[in-house]
Amino acid sequence: MSNWEVHAIKYADRNARVRGDSFIFDDNHDAPHAMDYFMWLLRRGDEVILVDTGYDDAEAASRDRPIRLDPRAALEPLGIAPLDIGQVIVTHLHYDHAGGLHLFPNATLHMQAAEMAYATGPCMCHDTLRMPYTAGHVCEAVRRLYSGQVVFHDGDAEIAEGVTVHRIGGHSRGLQAVRVRTSAGWLVLASDAAHYYENLFARKPFPIVVDLQDMLEGFDTLLHLASGPELIVPGHDPLVHAYFARGAADHILRLDPGPIAEVRR
Template identity: 75%
Template sequence: MSAWQVHALKYAERNSRIRADSFMFDATHDAAHPMDYFIWLLRRGDEVILVDTGYDGAEAERRGRPILIDPRTALAPLGLVPEAISTVIVTHLHYDHAGGLALFPNATLHMQAREMAYATGPCMCHPTLQMPFTAEHVCEAVKRVYSGRVVFHDGDGEVAEGVTVHRIGGHSRGLQAVRVRTEAGWLVLASDASHFYENLFTRKPFPIVVDLQEMLDGFAMLERLASARRLIVPGHDPLVTRCFPQDGPPYAYRLDRGPVSEPG
């Protein structure tokens, strides 16, 4: 089968962060450290898979974290409308990855069974663990279960030929990375298994974590899944927009041909 085309679509950014927000045990904890927010689009002929949904204007207002572009608007220049998206891979249910589930009413969701159990179980009695989730988003995922539009995976799973998911955990109990066959080789969308290249390259954990060992073990898993380390794409690193070429609308970056400059 032919390779997949992959785009990262940047829909938001936060420039008021410091390194303590991104790394545990960091010597320069008070230095500025911005973050970008992405959703990812996979295409092969008529096949379309959306990886994560971002969050909408209502969630942006609720959390005081503005978006640059609504996920629905971001897809329009690429010839797509939300109602036509039939497959969404949910890497995990945090607000910035699953906050737009309701925007894609006809999609079947692919997610890890452990993520649903985690987001609806006793761990959510702890405000610290609950903080990255929004109840309405989790409820939307539950509604999809009752309408028969969730495919649960337990560890490794195949979504389509050349597209697989792999539970890593760590940051969230059922966090999964996405492995995609491209012309450059096996590309891995790490999502929040590595927010930044630096998390992966220096084995430095991200502070929002439910299982630290899983997070650390996950870095090595990402490297095993990818054909080369340069084909691991972190979930929030502004370097993605510098290492990969802009393609189409100004917020879209082409990933499947590999980076044009090395991330480090």
């Protein structure tokens, strides 16, 4: 079978952050440290899979975290309409990854069973663990379940030929990464298993974490899954723009040919 196209679609950023927001162990916690927000599109011929959905203007207003593009508008340069999306891989149910589920009503959701259990279970009694979730997004996933539009996975699973998911955990109980066969080799969309290259390569954990051991061991899993470390794409790192070529628009990067610059480790 042929390889997949992989597009990284930036829909938001947040620059009023510091390194202490990104790394548990760091000597310069007060230094600025920007964050980009992505979703990803996989395409092979007529096959289309969306990885995560971003969040919409209502969620942006609620959290005072503005978005640059509505997720639907962000997909337009790729010729994709919301109703065209038949499958969404939900890496986890945090607001910035699942806040647009309702925008893609035809989609079947691929999730780890552990993520649904986590987002609807006793851990959500704790304000700190509940903070990245929004009840309406979780309820949308439950509604989709009751309409027969959720496929649960327990660990490793094949979504389509050349596309697999792998439960990492750490950041949330059911966080999963996505492995895609491309012309450059096996590329891994880390999502929040590695927010930044530095989380992965310097082994500096991200502060939002439910299981630190799972997060640290997840870094090894990412390296094992990818054909090379340069083909691991973090979930929020602005450096992705420096390493990969511009795609169909300024906010879109083309990942599947591999990086255009050396990825520094």
